[in-house]
Amino acid sequence: MEIISNGKKIVILVTGGTILCSYDASKHESIPNVPVGDISDFVRLRRGDYGVAVKEFSNMPSPHLSLELGEKLLKEASGILAQEDTAGLVVVQGTDTLEEIAYLFHLVLDTEKPVVFTGSMKSRDELYSDYRGNIDGAIKIIESGKAAGRGVMVYLNQEIHSATYVSKDNTNNIAAFKSPQFGPIGVLYDNEVAFLGRTEEEAHFNPVKLDNNVQLIRVTYSTNELLLRSCINGRVPGIVIEGLGAGNVPPSLIPAIKDAISAEIPVVLTSRCHTGHVVETYGYEGGGAELRKLGVINGGNLGGIKARIRLIVLLGMQSGIDYVKENF
Numbered sequence: 001m002e003i004i005s006n007g008k009k010i011v012i013l014v015t016g017g018t019i020l021c022s023y024d025a026s027k028h029e030s031i032p033n034v035p036v037g038d039i040s041d042f043v044r045l046r047r048g049d050y051g052v053a054v055k056e057f058s059n060m061p062s063p064h065l066s067l068e069l070g071e072k073l074l075k076e077a078s079g080i081l082a083q084e085d086t087a088g089l090v091v092v093q094g095t096d097t098l099e100e101i102a103y104l105f106h107l108v109l110d111t112e113k114p115v116v117f118t119g120s121m122k123s124r125d126e127l128y129s130d131y132r133g134n135i136d137g138a139i140k141i142i143e144s145g146k147a148a149g150r151g152v153m154v155y156l157n158q159e160i161h162s163a164t165y166v167s168k169d170n171t172n173n174i175a176a177f178k179s180p181q182f183g184p185i186g187v188l189y190d191n192e193v194a195f196l197g198r199t200e201e202e203a204h205f206n207p208v209k210l211d212n213n214v215q216l217i218r219v220t221y222s223t224n225e226l227l228l229r230s231c232i233n234g235r236v237p238g239i240v241i242e243g244l245g246a247g248n249v250p251p252s253l254i255p256a257i258k259d260a261i262s263a264e265i266p267v268v269l270t271s272r273c274h275t276g277h278v279v280e281t282y283g284y285e286g287g288g289a290e291l292r293k294l295g296v297i298n299g300g301n302l303g304g305i306k307a308r309i310r311l312i313v314l315l316g317m318q319s320g321i322d323y324v325k326e327n328f
Helices: 037-043 067-082 098-108 131-143 226-233 251-262 288-294 304-316 321-326
Strands: 009-014 022-024 029-031 051-056 086-092 115-118 152-156 159-162 186-189 192-195 215-218 239-243 267-271
Touching: 009 037, 009 067, 009 131, 037 051, 037 131, 067 086, 067 098, 086 098, 086 131, 098 115, 098 152, 098 304, 115 131, 131 152, 131 186, 215 226, 215 304, 226 239, 226 251, 239 251, 239 304, 251 267, 251 288, 267 304, 304 321
Parallel strands: 009 051, 009 086, 086 115, 115 152, 215 239, 239 267
Antiparallel strands: 022 029, 152 159, 159 186, 186 192
16 A cells, blocks of 8 residues: 555545556557556646555456455455554445445444545546546545535535435446435535535444345236246345335246245345335225235335345344334
């Protein structure tokens, strides 16, 4: 780990991603061939109130980051934050799985020190390259002295988002990250950090083990029970169903849902809508009210992706299905 200057430090923990890619215009390809040391070279030139330490965890695209690696990254981050001279942590990673790993950190890391995830939507040689601004902005958030106790945050394109509600909503635009439910919790403008609000405090969990076999199934028009049956036969530890509208499913799924619950597989219901809460209103077969009576767990206002991470963490507590229900 290279420390750029002395005193209290901000640690940049690097996992890789587009931020460490160069762009080959002749092939229209972003190539992961930039060393982590390039980030050290960049931050060495900036001046701030804290020293900056750059540490390489890995250099890989975010789809390559397994849950096992996520656990190791959490352990690494916890050790860094436990150091007295650490003022805060910036995690740099690819954007494809950033929202999920950031939320995993949000649920597990119990710290008042600021933790900011960032990355880039463009490699360094592309038009509108955003990597320098995103790294510098993430550092400025910690330097501002305003970010402590706000949970894990995500920063890209001048906006600060809560890890709970942020999602990647565009494939390629630098403004890809949004929080449709609540909007950003802060912004950076003219080198100033301004927080607009604060999300509710959440409990933190200390799971014994995380199981990657928790599955997410998205309900579509006329969905059949093939995927649910596969989950039951494969004895998965948990299932998240991303339902229709306020939290409804076709009647064709009901027999498999009943069998999953009978097999003591927790089934969590979310909505495929981008905003809103699962509302157990409809009393018809497959409606939210009927699903509640069957024992399906209400996923609240979490989308399916975040609900899966939460279910993985809660099952990792090894405290039973009632504990899972109480903490959703």
